[in-house]
Amino acid sequence: MRRLTALLVLGAASVLAAPSASSAATREYWVAAVPVTLNIAPNQRDAIHGTALTPAETVFGTVVYRRYTKGWKKPLENVTAPGSGNSDLIPGPLIRARVGDKLRVHFKNLDTAFNRPHSMHFHGVEYKPDSDGSYLPGYSGRDADVKPGQTWTYKLTAGKDSAGAWPYHDHGKEMTASLEGGMFGMLSILGRREKAPDREYVVVFSPMGKFQAVNGRAFVGNTPVFKSRVGELVQWDVAVIGSEHHTFHVHGHRWRTPLGVPMDTVTLGPAESARIRWRERDPGTWMYHCHVESHMMAGMIGTYQVKRAR
Amino acid sequence: MRRLTALLVLGAASVLAAPSASSAATREYWVAAVPVTLNIAPNQRDAIHGTALTPAETVFGTVVYRRYTKGWKKPLENVTAPGSGNSDLIPGPLIRARVGDKLRVHFKNLDTAFNRPHSMHFHGVEYKPDSDGSYLPGYSGRDADVKPGQTWTYKLTAGKDSAGAWPYHDHGKEMTASLEGGMFGMLSILGRREKAPDREYVVVFSPMGKFQAVNGRAFVGNTPVFKSRVGELVQWDVAVIGSEHHTFHVHGHRWRTPLGVPMDTVTLGPAESARIRWRERDPGTWMYHCHVESHMMAGMIGTYQVKRAR
Amino acid sequence: MRRLTALLVLGAASVLAAPSASSAATREYWVAAVPVTLNIAPNQRDAIHGTALTPAETVFGTVVYRRYTKGWKKPLENVTAPGSGNSDLIPGPLIRARVGDKLRVHFKNLDTAFNRPHSMHFHGVEYKPDSDGSYLPGYSGRDADVKPGQTWTYKLTAGKDSAGAWPYHDHGKEMTASLEGGMFGMLSILGRREKAPDREYVVVFSPMGKFQAVNGRAFVGNTPVFKSRVGELVQWDVAVIGSEHHTFHVHGHRWRTPLGVPMDTVTLGPAESARIRWRERDPGTWMYHCHVESHMMAGMIGTYQVKRAR
Numbered sequence: 001m002r003r004l005t006a007l008l009v010l011g012a013a014s015v016l017a018a019p020s021a022s023s024a025a026t027r028e029y030w031v032a033a034v035p036v037t038l039n040i041a042p043n044q045r046d047a048i049h050g051t052a053l054t055p056a057e058t059v060f061g062t063v064v065y066r067r068y069t070k071g072w073k074k075p076l077e078n079v080t081a082p083g084s085g086n087s088d089l090i091p092g093p094l095i096r097a098r099v100g101d102k103l104r105v106h107f108k109n110l111d112t113a114f115n116r117p118h119s120m121h122f123h124g125v126e127y128k129p130d131s132d133g134s135y136l137p138g139y140s141g142r143d144a145d146v147k148p149g150q151t152w153t154y155k156l157t158a159g160k161d162s163a164g165a166w167p168y169h170d171h172g173k174e175m176t177a178s179l180e181g182g183m184f185g186m187l188s189i190l191g192r193r194e195k196a197p198d199r200e201y202v203v204v205f206s207p208m209g210k211f212q213a214v215n216g217r218a219f220v221g222n223t224p225v226f227k228s229r230v231g232e233l234v235q236w237d238v239a240v241i242g243s244e245h246h247t248f249h250v251h252g253h254r255w256r257t258p259l260g261v262p263m264d265t266v267t268l269g270p271a272e273s274a275r276i277r278w279r280e281r282d283p284g285t286w287m288y289h290c291h292v293e294s295h296m297m298a299g300m301i302g303t304y305q306v307k308r309a310r
Numbered sequence: 311m312r313r314l315t316a317l318l319v320l321g322a323a324s325v326l327a328a329p330s331a332s333s334a335a336t337r338e339y340w341v342a343a344v345p346v347t348l349n350i351a352p353n354q355r356d357a358i359h360g361t362a363l364t365p366a367e368t369v370f371g372t373v374v375y376r377r378y379t380k381g382w383k384k385p386l387e388n389v390t391a392p393g394s395g396n397s398d399l400i401p402g403p404l405i406r407a408r409v410g411d412k413l414r415v416h417f418k419n420l421d422t423a424f425n426r427p428h429s430m431h432f433h434g435v436e437y438k439p440d441s442d443g444s445y446l447p448g449y450s451g452r453d454a455d456v457k458p459g460q461t462w463t464y465k466l467t468a469g470k471d472s473a474g475a476w477p478y479h480d481h482g483k484e485m486t487a488s489l490e491g492g493m494f495g496m497l498s499i500l501g502r503r504e505k506a507p508d509r510e511y512v513v514v515f516s517p518m519g520k521f522q523a524v525n526g527r528a529f530v531g532n533t534p535v536f537k538s539r540v541g542e543l544v545q546w547d548v549a550v551i552g553s554e555h556h557t558f559h560v561h562g563h564r565w566r567t568p569l570g571v572p573m574d575t576v577t578l579g580p581a582e583s584a585r586i587r588w589r590e591r592d593p594g595t596w597m598y599h600c601h602v603e604s605h606m607m608a609g610m611i612g613t614y615q616v617k618r619a620r
Numbered sequence: 621m622r623r624l625t626a627l628l629v630l631g632a633a634s635v636l637a638a639p640s641a642s643s644a645a646t647r648e649y650w651v652a653a654v655p656v657t658l659n660i661a662p663n664q665r666d667a668i669h670g671t672a673l674t675p676a677e678t679v680f681g682t683v684v685y686r687r688y689t690k691g692w693k694k695p696l697e698n699v700t701a702p703g704s705g706n707s708d709l710i711p712g713p714l715i716r717a718r719v720g721d722k723l724r725v726h727f728k729n730l731d732t733a734f735n736r737p738h739s740m741h742f743h744g745v746e747y748k749p750d751s752d753g754s755y756l757p758g759y760s761g762r763d764a765d766v767k768p769g770q771t772w773t774y775k776l777t778a779g780k781d782s783a784g785a786w787p788y789h790d791h792g793k794e795m796t797a798s799l800e801g802g803m804f805g806m807l808s809i810l811g812r813r814e815k816a817p818d819r820e821y822v823v824v825f826s827p828m829g830k831f832q833a834v835n836g837r838a839f840v841g842n843t844p845v846f847k848s849r850v851g852e853l854v855q856w857d858v859a860v861i862g863s864e865h866h867t868f869h870v871h872g873h874r875w876r877t878p879l880g881v882p883m884d885t886v887t888l889g890p891a892e893s894a895r896i897r898w899r900e901r902d903p904g905t906w907m908y909h910c911h912v913e914s915h916m917m918a919g920m921i922g923t924y925q926v927k928r929a930r
Contacts, residue, residue, distance in 0.1 A: 047757060050757070121561075123559075123574050123575065124564065124572075124574060126562075126564075126592075127562060128562075128592075128594065129562065129594035129595065129596070132561055132562060132596070132597075134561060134597055136530060136595075136597060136613070137357065137360070139595050139613070159564075161564040161566065161572035162564070162572070163572075164572065166574075175603075176603060176607060179603060220756060241603075242603055243602045243603045243604040243605070244602075245555050245577065245865050245889055246889070247889035247890050247891055247892055249743075249891055251741075251752055251754060252746075252747060252748075252749065252752060254744065254746075254779075254781045254782070256781065257571075258571050259569055259570075259571065259879055260879075261877075261878050261879065262744075262781035262782070262783075262784070264743050264744060264786075265743065265889075265890075265891045265892050265893075266892070267577065267865065267887065267888070267889030267892055268577070269555055269556070269557035269575075269577030269601070269602065270557050270575075270601045270602045270603060271557055271559055271575045271601035272557055272575050272576070272577055272601075273575075282746075282748075284748065284749035285749065285756075285759045286749070286752070287752075287754055287756060291889070291890045291891035291892075292863045292864075292889065292890050293795075293796060293799060293861075293862055293863045293890060294863040295863070297796060303756070303759070431871075433869075433884050433885065434874065434882075434884060436872075436874075436902075437872060438872075438902075438904065439872065439904035439905065439906070442871055442872060442906070442907075444871060444907055446840065446905075446907060446923070447667065447670070449905050449923070469874075471874040471876065471882035472874070472882070473882070474882065476884075485913075486913060486917060489913060551913075552913055553912045553913045553914040553915070554912075555865050555887065567881075568881050569879055569880075569881065577887065578887070579865055579866070579867035579885075579887030579911070579912065580867050580885075580911045580912050580913060581867055581869055581885045581911035582867055582885050582886070582887055582911075583885075
């Protein structure tokens with residue numbers, strides 16, 4: 001929580017707060033593709049097999065989405081929400097709105113390391129073709145092919161069917177390398193007057209080299225530790241990127257689909273997503289993981305810690 | 311549209327029209343298994359990687375379902391609906407009915423090339439065991455083992471739970487080779503008084519050799535180009551054949567499940583299907599594709615072109 | 621049915637009957653992990669390809685869950701319900717309750733063959749962390765690490781969101797080997813006053829070596845033969861264990877999701893499950909199978925036999 005406090009002191013409170021329900025707004029985000037060095041398992045441990053991992057296995061250079069202040073002046077951390085546990089390099093910034101809002105996502109390609117073109121393609125929201133961000137020779141324009149040093153503004157609308165959690169990702173000419181390296185993030189869109197959750201956790205399942213990662217991290221000790229307290233309304237924004245299916249499971253909890261069917265495990269294929277909510281009532285340390293056995297064994301697992309009510 | 315006009319001139323209008331809602335009917339289809347030479351990428355281009363493909367990589371002999379006039383006198387094209395973009399060898403003919411109708415599908419095996427037994431197995435509809443078309447030694451009969459030169463009539467009923475889009479496919483003794491070669495098609499069943507769509511697109515995702523195909527074609531330039539106009543009611547009949555899961559995604563659009571949950575990507579496993587509808591309002595050229603990244607890269611992608619309202 | 625009658629004579633009727641709806645109860649189960657020798661294809665036939673299988677290919681030692689009388693005095697067969705066709709080594713005993721009931725599952729590790737620690741982890745029900753049964757170094761306790769000779773009692777509650785069919789499975793330190801060997805079973809939980817089905821079939825899809833198994837058996841002739849009669853209410857409890865997705869399909873039948881959407885094929889990923897019900901009306905011998913083509917070809921297929929009404 002220390003890191004979060006620091007951000008608040010710096011005046012980033014509005015960054016973190018849930019969007020206001022009062023009236024439709026235009027929300028602006030400044031995002032850049034930036035080269036970074038990523039360690040998928042900073043503790044150098046495979047906690048599943050109880051073995052050591054060397055930096056040669058776990059550290060690599062890649063490109064990620066990072067949030068900036070207006071005009072790309074200063075980079076911000078990719079924190080999602082207070083207490084979320086999401087404050088690292090992957091996924092990109094959580095882009096938040098309410099149904100009826102407009103979004104302006106100003107994107108700059110700062111990829112001087114790989115020198116690749118990049119883009120942003122958004123699920124769940126409304127937009128015109130020149131905000132699609134998807135490369136197709138002969139059809140697509142600069143939105144889909146933002147070259148190093150260039151910028152593009154994606155104009156999106158959170159429409160009546162946009163409430164929920166949705167992925168965004170690079171859909172440019174070299175998207176395979178970009179997706180494998182972590183160029184994805186999530187949109188979280190609340191209904192016009194919907195209650196914001198007390199805690200919001202972003203979980204993106206994706207393969208990274210020989211590992212199966214949660215938010216670009218593998219194995220307990222490296223993956224996010226999500227925290228809550230009994231009585232809080234918690235929300236999980238879960239998405240999948242890559243070529244495999246995953247099944248998201250949280251121990252000791254069940255939830256209901258939007259239409260009321262109870263479940264505790266859900267299959268998601270690439271680019272599918274789910275917004276999962278419950279009022280917390282089960283204190284303890286619980287696991288969340290992909291229930292595809294080989295994925296869990298390759299690192300796609302973390303912990304969720306629930307404190308007793310005050 | 312030229313090809314379509316020709317068909318209309320030939321008196322095939324009733325073939326293409328949506329089934330009448332007036333009263334329950336018995337609808338007859340004449341279908342044969344016919345050997346053909348298929349080019350999965352007639353333009354000899356891999357538009358994803360920007361490379362050339364040789365005919366040695368893309369052309370092969372196979373067997374497909376083809377519609378015929380009564381008594382298998384004359385072959386018809388596998389056109390589905392006006393403006394559908396579906397007018398090629400795979401999938402087989404779109405078999406259409408309304409809830410309450412009976413279907414008589416007269417099948418003839420004309421596979422003189424591979425000399426294999428074939429069958430038709432239908433999802434979503436009601437039938438007795440001798441119309442199951444599925445080979446099981448000791449149990450199944452001639453419906454499941456139609457040998458070259460033989461015929462069988464499958465008797466189906468569109469029952470109260472049959473409304474929707476469903477696959478049919480070979481389920482005979484050598485179904486592995488048949489499915490890999492394209493022996494599948496779709497049923498489209500409307501409710502008794504349900505409004506027919508203005509446009510109906512059939513999309514079957516299946517692997518073909520090293521490619522991932524949409525309707526037996528790979529890569530933009532070869533896969534179907536679906537067309538509509540703002541204001542039209544469009545319907546996508548999507549199914550999967552093979553051993554892999556796929557996630558169907560259309561850019562710039564969202565739809566609602568039958569129960570009202572909005573989505574823009576849906577996972578389908580083998581033999582699963584979805585009927586997706588929306589009233590069109592977004593002009594432009596959009597991509598549709600499987601969002602399993604490796605599948606899209608292997609050709610499972612096409613375009614959808616929406617014109618402005620007149 | 622002979623085997624079943626024998627059990628009834630032995631006084632095991634209460635074991636087999638559906639839980640009473642009268643008032644909430646505490647239901648006790650005595651289960652052990654026991655080493656067994658399993659033949660995945662006792663008839664030594666691959667009925668799909670029409671070839672012979674040798675015992676060297678199909679017989680192996682493994683550990684399974686087995687039901688016992690109170691105090692682990694005497695082993696019971698893993699029969700689920702009268703006429704179910706489930707009466708073999710895999711899956712483990714069907715654990716049954718109604719919403720509002722408490723469950724006490726007394727588990728003993730009798731694995732003297734492999735000498736591995738084992739556990740039970742339950743989906744769909746409520747419990748405290750010390751009944752989670754999931755191994756995580758530094759967090760979990762004896763519930764997750766029951767060593768040979770040791771016991772643990774898992775305390776579960778069938779809560780308001782627990783109605784349905786759910787898997788349970790080993791989640792201990794060596795769960796990979798355990799799951800591949802068949803250490804899984806199912807919970808079947810009825811609503812407080814819900815009608816019990818006339819027939820209840822348990823189907824767990826999992827890979828076993830080079831085969832794809834239904835309840836630890838591969839190919840028609842070895843897999844369960846489920847039986848019913850026209851007019852009966854039949855219930856299928858279907859779950860998936862492993863790393864692959866599967867699509868459950870029954871020929872000649874359709875069913876409705878809990879919310880009323882008709883289907884005849886459903887994708888399930890690892891640890892997902894479905895409770896499927898219909899009032900039988902279609903006499904004949906039908907196939908049920910995984911519609912992932914390569915899985916069906918590797919044995920994941922069986923028959924369902926419906927007799928005419930008396």
